[in-house]
Amino acid sequence: MNEVKIKAIVLDSLNYEENDKIITVYSDKYGKLSFIALGANKPSSKNNYSLNLFSESDFEIFKSRTAKSISKLKTGNLIRDNFKITKSYNNYLFASIIASIILQEDLFYEKDTKFFNMLEVAIKNINDEINPFSNMVWFLFYSLNKFGGSWELKKCYRCNKSSKVYRKFDLNDFGFLCPNCVHEDEEEHEIEFIRYLQRMDNNTFLTIQKFPINVSYEIIISKLILKYYVDELGLYSYPINEILKKEVYKEDSFWEYTHKVLTNHSIKS
Numbered sequence: 001m002n003e004v005k006i007k008a009i010v011l012d013s014l015n016y017e018e019n020d021k022i023i024t025v026y027s028d029k030y031g032k033l034s035f036i037a038l039g040a041n042k043p044s045s046k047n048n049y050s051l052n053l054f055s056e057s058d059f060e061i062f063k064s065r066t067a068k069s070i071s072k073l074k075t076g077n078l079i080r081d082n083f084k085i086t087k088s089y090n091n092y093l094f095a096s097i098i099a100s101i102i103l104q105e106d107l108f109y110e111k112d113t114k115f116f117n118m119l120e121v122a123i124k125n126i127n128d129e130i131n132p133f134s135n136m137v138w139f140l141f142y143s144l145n146k147f148g149g150s151w152e153l154k155k156c157y158r159c160n161k162s163s164k165v166y167r168k169f170d171l172n173d174f175g176f177l178c179p180n181c182v183h184e185d186e187e188e189h190e191i192e193f194i195r196y197l198q199r200m201d202n203n204t205f206l207t208i209q210k211f212p213i214n215v216s217y218e219i220i221i222s223k224l225i226l227k228y229y230v231d232e233l234g235l236y237s238y239p240i241n242e243i244l245k246k247e248v249y250k251e252d253s254f255w256e257y258t259h260k261v262l263t264n265h266s267i268k269s
Contacts, residue, residue: 001062001072006030007079009123010055011099015041022070023051024103025059028116032108035061035071050076054085054095054123067109082127093239094136095126100237101229107146118142118205125209134213137222140229142205147233153201156181166194171258174228189262193217216261223249 008025011032016022021040026032039045050057060074085095098119102108108115122139126132144150155162157175166176167188176197182188196217200208226244229235247253 001064003074004029004061004063006059006061008033008057008059009119010051010053010057011103013051013053021051023073026102026108026116026119027059028113029111030063030067031110031112031115032102033063033067033071035059035073037073037076040073047073047076049081050078052081052083054082054099054127056080056082056120056123068106080124080127082123084129085123085127088129088132091126091129091132093243094132095123096239097136097226097237097243098122098139100239101140101143101147101235104235104237105147115143115146121206121209131209131213133222134218137218137225138200138205138208140225141200141221144225144228147229147235149228149233151197151201151228152176153197165191169194169197171224174224174232187259187263193220193262197221219248220254220258220261223254 006025006027006029008027010023010025012024014022014024016036019039019041021037022034023037023040024032024034037045037047037051040047040051049055050059056079058077058079060076062072062074064071082095085091102119118139122135124130125135152175155176156166156178157170157173158177158181161178163176163178165179167179167182168177168186169175169189170177176194177186192214196214199211200221203211223244226240226249230240243249248257
């Protein structure tokens with residue numbers, strides 16, 4: 001095992017034997033990895049604070065030769081505890097959803113500086129109550145390509161042609177519709193919603209932070225993107241299940257809400 005230094009965010013912690021823990025993190029140099037923290041459950045452990053869920057810490061580890069094997073912790077030094085996340089159930093759900101999609105997949109065992117920076121900012125903003133709900137939504141949106149997923153936001157998904165104007169975002173097929181492809185029985189959507197999606201598509205996780213937020217649109221997008229992760233990408237987790245139990249996400253409530261927001265905009269953010 002080679003001794004290396006990493007900066008990482010703790011995504012999961014599992015008790016192992018009597019005094020030890022298995023910690024899974026997302027790191028700046030190696031992506032996702034797990035290491036055993038010997039004696040971490042002892043009150044005298046100097047590494048305890050650095051190992052708490054969602055903490056950002058500097059770690060010295062004896063790294064295993066293969067990405068999926070267990071490394072071994074030498075020392076941990078806390079950078080940010082992000083402890084305030086646990087004081088709000090909703091914020092805890094938002095952060096847990098982000099962690100859960102990383103934990104489920106085998107796609108993250110390599111260095112990705114942009115993804116690490118996105119995760120770092122998302123967890124920090126959720127902890128600091130800086131648009132925590134939107135940071136979850138944006139993180140999921142800008143992570144789609146990591147899973148091979150995408151929404152068609154650059155052209156009409158039916159005719160496969162770009163258009164200066166789009167009349168609708170198909171809520172089941174996740175793509176824009178140009179004026180020529182909207183069927184007579186289909187309701188058109190508010191142009192501001194179309195522009196809102198285009199703005200997300202034309203920015204990054206870091207740059208989208210500076211724009212005004214429409215909460216009504218964010219609620220709709222959040223339900224659609226959670227649905228996409230579950231139904232299209234096959235990702236499912238306990239925190240996703242928990243957030244989908246909220247009243248606004250229940251099928252009848254959601255479609256009624258969506259109809260009002262996207263067709264006559266009778267609900268204001």
